[in-house]
Amino acid sequence: MDHYPKYRSHLVPRTRDGWIATGAFLVLLALAMPPVTHSLLNRVEPVLAGLPFLYAVLLVIYCALIGVLVWTYGRGV
Amino acid sequence: METWVVATGLIFVYLMASLVLGVVANRKLTVDIEDFLLYGRKAGIFVLYLTVVATYHSAFAFLGSGGFFYVHGIGFWAAGTWTLLVGAITYVLGTRIWALGKRFGYITPADMLADFYESEAVRVAVAVVSVVFTILYIQVQAQGMGYIINVASGGRISFELGTLVLLGVAAAYLMAGGLRAVYWTDVLQGIWMYLAVWIGAVYLAYELFGGPLELWRAVEAQQPELITLPGPRGFFTPGMWVGMTVTLSFGLVMQPHMMLRYFTAADARTMRLLGATTPIYLMTLYIPAALVGLGGAVALPGLANPDTVFPELLFRHAPPWLTGIVLAGATAAAMSTLDSILHANMTVLTRDVYQRYVARDRSQAHYVWVGRAIVMALLAVGYVLSVTRAGFLVTLVTLSGSGALQLLPAVMGVCFPGGRGLTRAGVLAGLGVGLVTLYVTLVVTPHPLGMHGGVWGLLLNCAAALAVSAFTARPSADTVRRVHGEVERFVYGTEEA
Numbered sequence: 001m002d003h004y005p006k007y008r009s010h011l012v013p014r015t016r017d018g019w020i021a022t023g024a025f026l027v028l029l030a031l032a033m034p035p036v037t038h039s040l041l042n043r044v045e046p047v048l049a050g051l052p053f054l055y056a057v058l059l060v061i062y063c064a065l066i067g068v069l070v071w072t073y074g075r076g077v
Numbered sequence: 078m079e080t081w082v083v084a085t086g087l088i089f090v091y092l093m094a095s096l097v098l099g100v101v102a103n104r105k106l107t108v109d110i111e112d113f114l115l116y117g118r119k120a121g122i123f124v125l126y127l128t129v130v131a132t133y134h135s136a137f138a139f140l141g142s143g144g145f146f147y148v149h150g151i152g153f154w155a156a157g158t159w160t161l162l163v164g165a166i167t168y169v170l171g172t173r174i175w176a177l178g179k180r181f182g183y184i185t186p187a188d189m190l191a192d193f194y195e196s197e198a199v200r201v202a203v204a205v206v207s208v209v210f211t212i213l214y215i216q217v218q219a220q221g222m223g224y225i226i227n228v229a230s231g232g233r234i235s236f237e238l239g240t241l242v243l244l245g246v247a248a249a250y251l252m253a254g255g256l257r258a259v260y261w262t263d264v265l266q267g268i269w270m271y272l273a274v275w276i277g278a279v280y281l282a283y284e285l286f287g288g289p290l291e292l293w294r295a296v297e298a299q300q301p302e303l304i305t306l307p308g309p310r311g312f313f314t315p316g317m318w319v320g321m322t323v324t325l326s327f328g329l330v331m332q333p334h335m336m337l338r339y340f341t342a343a344d345a346r347t348m349r350l351l352g353a354t355t356p357i358y359l360m361t362l363y364i365p366a367a368l369v370g371l372g373g374a375v376a377l378p379g380l381a382n383p384d385t386v387f388p389e390l391l392f393r394h395a396p397p398w399l400t401g402i403v404l405a406g407a408t409a410a411a412m413s414t415l416d417s418i419l420h421a422n423m424t425v426l427t428r429d430v431y432q433r434y435v436a437r438d439r440s441q442a443h444y445v446w447v448g449r450a451i452v453m454a455l456l457a458v459g460y461v462l463s464v465t466r467a468g469f470l471v472t473l474v475t476l477s478g479s480g481a482l483q484l485l486p487a488v489m490g491v492c493f494p495g496g497r498g499l500t501r502a503g504v505l506a507g508l509g510v511g512l513v514t515l516y517v518t519l520v521v522t523p524h525p526l527g528m529h530g531g532v533w534g535l536l537l538n539c540a541a542a543l544a545v546s547a548f549t550a551r552p553s554a555d556t557v558r559r560v561h562g563e564v565e566r567f568v569y570g571t572e573e574a
Contacts, residue, residue: 009495034315
């Protein structure tokens with residue numbers, strides 16, 4: 001019978017920076033997905049910097065997600 | 078000078094520039110199939126970045142997305158989530174695909190999957206899915222281009238002739254310079270389309286409302302249902318939001334013209350930087366699209382075809398030069414995607430079909446010429462498909478993305494070691510179940526229970542692949558050690574546990 005190699009799962013981060021990057025990305029992404037978008041964020045008021053609440057908050061979350069990716073690159077994860 | 082003269086003239090200036098780049102690329106071309114198909118695996122970040130983003134954003138970024146905002150409101154801002162996921166997927170998955178391609182000389186996704194699963198059936202299935210579902214995409218882009226040139230010329234150039242001319246130009250520079258020509262023209266197209274859509278949208282916001290913030294205030298006052306979920310027609314349910322995010326991120330990454338790009342990067346650092354920064358371009362292009370769509374809904378309600386909102390506003394309210402620049406940008410958006418799809422289909426058919434099953438061991442020059450002949454055939458197929466008009470551009474793009482999405486479990490099985498993994502029988506079963514489910518949930522009973530059909534297809538695909546894999550033979554231990562070992566070394570620098 002063939003001897004198959006064993007590898008630790010690549011779906012689970014192995015370093016502290018990996019955990020931070022994965023956790024931050026998933027939490028922020030969850031904030032930009034249902035049910036948050038269709039309940040907490042689903043309103044026009046308060047207007048933020050002249051933009052409707054839903055649009056403005058999502059824009060901030062998207063920018064934060066880009067920040068996580070750039071941080072990840074900078075840390076060499 | 079009349080608007081149509083300026084608009085049509087600027088589109089032809091753009092087309093000439095693309096052809097010149099194709100000719101210059103031809104002079105750099107070596108008689109080498111890897112150079113012709115994969116840019117010699119030496120694309121740097123500047124070229125790779127612009128070709129990736131320009132390829133992602135197609136005719137629908139210009140026309141379909143504005144139309145979606147116009148009809149369904151702010152829900153299309155969900156598009157932001159898929160652009161972010163594309164970055165993360167590129168960072169995590171794209172780098173692995175690059176590493177395996179570099180190490181084992183893969184040219185197509187089918188090369189990679191057939192090698193790992195040790196199956197010619199997998200190769201054929203992947204090649205078929207790659208070609209069938211991206212031909213839909215050729216149709217979308219070609220229709221977009223035909224429409225744009227028809228509008229730009231004020232109806233003087235027919236949709237059919239416009240489609241033929243633009244398809245012909247894309248095929249010409251692709252045949253001349255291979256992927257190098259595609260990449261160089263994508264650089265021009267990526268810059269042009271980004272500037273064009275931003276300048277056009279901001280100009281219209283000031284012209285019609287006095288500025289972007291005033292535009293938002295007008296939408297809130299006059300059509301508040303457009304800036305809350307699920308939109309005036311109830312389209313953006315939670316299930317649809319999640320479904321579009323999944324299909325437009327994983328689904329587009331799985332398309333062959335995107336996976337091929339991962340094989341072309343010069344090094345791993347380039348791939349990681351690409352993943353980290355891709356969303357900056359992709360996401361921010363939807364900001365002006367929202368201005369156009371939502372502003373258009375207020376300023377120009379009742380359009381019979383919402384996809385036309387951007388050009389309609391330009392023709393009514395913008396100077397000719399700006400209309401021309403923006404419409405040329407829209408042409409660039411469509412062509413940058415179209416040329417990539419033509420190239421990917423050519424690559425799959427040349428490498429996975431012709432070189433494998435028709436004529437092995439011919440010269441490199443032979444395969445380059447066969448690739449050119451295949452482009453001509455694809456040009457004819459694309460033209461015939463595109464003169465058969467269809468509805469919403471975005472719906473077609475989503476259907477196309479959902480087909481390629483069914484390759485995800487198989488690709489994950491190659492690129493993510495750990496556990497028992499998938500088998501060739503499992504991958505084929507999953508692909509079959511996924512495609513049948515896709516047909517049922519997109520065509521027969523669209524989006525059951527409010528969930529996008531592509532997600533249903535993926536879920537049942539995964540279930541079938543895992544179930545069948547549990548009882549069937551794995552790839553050989555040597556292959557698992559060779560491929561997964563390479564991934565382990567590339568990502569963590571370690572050997573097996």
